Amino acid sequence: MALNGWHVGEREIHRKMNYLGDPAVQSMFTWVSDEIDPGYAQFHAQCHFLPVTTLDSTGRPWGSILAPQGGETGSKFIRYIGGSRLRVTAEIWEGEPIIRTGKKNMLVAGIGIHFPTRMRNKIAGYATGYTLSQGDRLLELDMRVNETIGNCPKYINIRKFTPHPNSHPKVAAENLDLKEGERLPENLIDFILESDTVFFGTTYVAPAKDADMFPSHLGMNQRGGRKGFIRVSRKDGRTLAMPDYSGNRFMTSLGNVEATSLASFTFVNFETGAVLYLTGVAENVFGEDARRLMPMHSKNALTTLFVTGYTFVLDALPVRQTRGTRAEPSLYSPPIRFLAEEKAGLTLEKPNQMVLLSRIDLHSPTIATFWFKSPTPLTIKPGQAAILSFTGLLGQPRYAHMAESNPKSVNDDLVRTWTISASSTHEFALTMREIPRGVITGAIFNLSQLLVDTSVLDIHLGFIGISGSFSLPPPVTGSETKLLWIAGGIGITPFLSMLRALKEDDSGRRTDIHMILSTREPDVLVPLLMEAADISSDKVKFELDLFTTKSQASGLINAREHPKRVDYKFLQSVELERKIYLCGSKPFEKTILEGLAKCGVDSDQVTMESFSY
Template identity: 30%
Template sequence: MSFVIADSVPWHQGEEAMHKLMHVPYSENPSAPYLTPGAAYLAQKSPLIALGTVDNQGRPWTTLWGGNPGFAAPVAQSVIGVRTFVDKKYDPVVEALFGGKDNGEVVKEEGDGRLMAGLPVDMENRRRVKLMGRMMGGALAGLKSMDPVEQGKEPEHAGEAQLVMKIEESLGNCPKYISRKHITPAVPKPNLISDSPELPPGAVELLSQADTLFISSIHENSMDTNIRGGPPGFVRLVSNGPDGAVLAYPEYSGNRLYQTLGNLKTTPLAGYVFPNFETGNVLYVTGRADILVGKDAAALLPRSNLALRVTVTGARYVENGLPFRGQAGDPSPYNPQVRYLTTEKPAPSAQGSDRTSTTATLIKKEILTPSIGRFRFKISDPSAPGKWTPGQYATLSFQNELDMGYSHMKDDDPTSINDDYIRTFTISSYPSENLTESEFEITVRKKGNVTRHLFMSSERSGLDIELRGYGGEFRFEDKPAGKTTTLTFIAGGIGITPLIAQLPGIDISRLQLFWSVAVQDLGLVLDTYRQFPELPTSTTLFVTGTDRDLSEEEQANLASVSGSGTQVHRRRLAQRDLDVPQAEEWYLCAGTGLKAVVLNWLAGKKVVYEDFNY
């Protein structure tokens, strides 16, 4: 039943068309038709939410609300509530949702409710989750001044919005292209500068500095709100006149679901919000979004295989319109250089500071199973990327090794057309544990161009790749001194790597590990046990695959594991196995299928999980 629930959201024709156009192999839609526990948790922990809806002219708009974690939270099954300061005068989403009623009157939606989409986002930790659903009701009221001298007066055009949204779909997304921002609340003091589709100078300047946008798109009775990021200036201004500005930006390689572009394929309308996190200024845009592929994309934005050209039909540029401020942190290590229009010369102001190039050299390779290997790298300049912590990933660029340049079609390797050859791999070694400070290890499964290249490479050949930095926060929470609790971890196959990286720093006697692994991958289990001899007695192993046609090595591995002190089950992990009353929180690292099932089993419990859908 859990599999049916997890896979019950079909692709629509626009998404299927994009998959075919971009040569994406078929896979199930990972969206869940409800608010998953992980999505609910992230919504409550995120200080921002981007919201999209459609106005009475059928135009999509997007806004950005928030300030403090907790302003949005689950209030019932698959229902979230939002309460936050807003610009009640010029925010187009506020206008569409509340229809100008700002006296606290409750607005109730009839029938199924107004179509909406949301994106709770924690930019400081690069986490986000997509939500789609319906507005059930809400209210908008003015704010009373918090200045004692001004009591009795409302801050002009500032208000407090309360909103209840029924969630019909949710999906966790990858951290790619999110530049860190530390968010703090602020009272909006909106001042409308322009409502013309021809952008004023302030809006043009905002675009030239923007490293983040949020986009909403629609398809019949569905909607999508998502984030796009890049280096400052990644959105280019093609033209700007009385009939409306034209914008363009590249679509970088992502998770290849193409949910936003799938909507645009059938309904080429999009709503954008471009925030200036430092000043609180904001640009709202709605218009026609045309998808450019292959030569058409490269003709507008060289070195791009996929891009969007947006013709603005409506816009609002508002000073001090945001209910928060954001202090810039680290840029995304995924960000490429700005891609300029064919009609413009590179502008130094948009180039940003050059990224320090750091080389990671392959110095050791160990093949643990036919499809899993461990690779050790030595960093040429360890000070450049800084230090990494257990549970983080390394961002590596294989472009110099594998990128063969632009190709319109490549039937022998179609996935390479839209591949940036940038990958994140969980670091599976502990800092300086049997390694020097300039070394780290990754343990990966052979799957795709990059990992195949790694498996074929030799440490004697001098494989040098670019290390772009470290990221991720998948760490076990520290417990107060004297407090011991059970540490429960569920791993699916190679999903054991975040745990391996942290084992030297924890008390293994606290650990209760549930590990599902294919019989062909028992070499990984035995290697892990050799590194950590205390681990078998803390592990319950679920070995999948039949006993028929096992090789002698696989039979020997199975016998070794069975005699290690581990509880071994020759079956899949089941819900009954996770009856651990003393577990306060669960950690999960698995593929899409197992992750969805386990989250259903652990509904209502605190689950911290890592995703590999990017």
């Protein structure tokens, strides 16, 4: 055992995350060893590089990437030299922070990750030797390890690596001390948003009264997710937000930040070898503060980094992702959660706002419309979406570290978003399809088998807010708005809301709508369309091309049936100078966008509903 318990920052993060009552969490510090097993030296030698944390002269942590000479792993890279010491012989390059920060007896921390197998091991201690040679291009670092622990593998994205000895590192951008008002260059922001992995360096500076029991130390960790899981504020161009996903609940990295509000983020492009080193002021954000920053990440904490220094080096890493291979994403990684400032049209309701599930209209065994009543007035643009929390109905999910049979459940906060198919001042409707084995739709579709009027059940759901910019364009006086709507299956729902709005519109606007609907269930969706499209012809022209393998008498004027799928040839025959809206599944959207591209329509000209909130 290396630790004497949790230091003040770790205790505070456990308190804020409501872990203090869990005896398992309180004893986890005993899992940390004060000596590295010689067998783990062999593990580290097989890693393709070693991310480490060191401190600069002002106490700021920087992440460095120590890589083997020529990209060849093995004992010449990392080996055990006895006494819980590792010797790292690494190729380094201009711009590497450790050239500035390195010295004998410095604190250091690292994390060994073998990406092909998702194995990893954290180490921390101090340098017993530090030597630069060959023109500061070869580093020999002896490290006495006094803290080590195997670590959670579940957010590591699997990659295969091969040596890339012909690297030519070049510092492309650097500002080690950003002044007030300075921003990260746009290409570096784009670099961050394309990353699915970050190496997270932290520091704990012990208060004098705690120094003997909880001595100062550094930390190096890895966080992974889907590309873009770390967001960047465009408002100041230098604040990053990293969501915390459900893990092993050690919380050592966030505990360090809680006690000493400094951190480093290091990003690597594994295909080009470019490395971005960031350092700055870090803060953990919780509750309503976190919700205001990243509304859909409501279950755990956020960590922000206000960047105070950076270095960007091109063509640096002497190992690269094997050509022709792709990263295998972790199944545990939840969807990307955007900053509030990124999601156009996002309106948050008051904390603890609730809506009543008032009735259910069952259209088929798998499609239904659910109606909700709000005690406060609603402001909803036709085509927008409602964000609901189902914890009141299903209860708070229990903690689980791993769930091999259902990885997505580990980070499931029971928050879901659906486009609104109808709305009024105090009511809105969601028309949805039951998802096979879906946690949420399975539960509420079970209610539809019981009764239509559900108000007697007094089921209230959390109403987080309204989101989306998928809405009607503003009316233009004296001219006709020409629209092309393309819907795949249940993607028809936002168009139902738009048609209902046009029916009630008294602005004098005139609209010409050409709709393309592809569905296997015309007997269900066409009647919904007919109800919504019951509009006077002097306000709206409406024509429909229905693509379905089932014959369906639509009952709509200017409706044509096509017993096939929407294809490029048909799109060629369509007037594409209209404002185009597209909503459907991802494969349907991809097919339509490819067809439109062949017709000369760029995807930027198409308004789409992403369904990713």
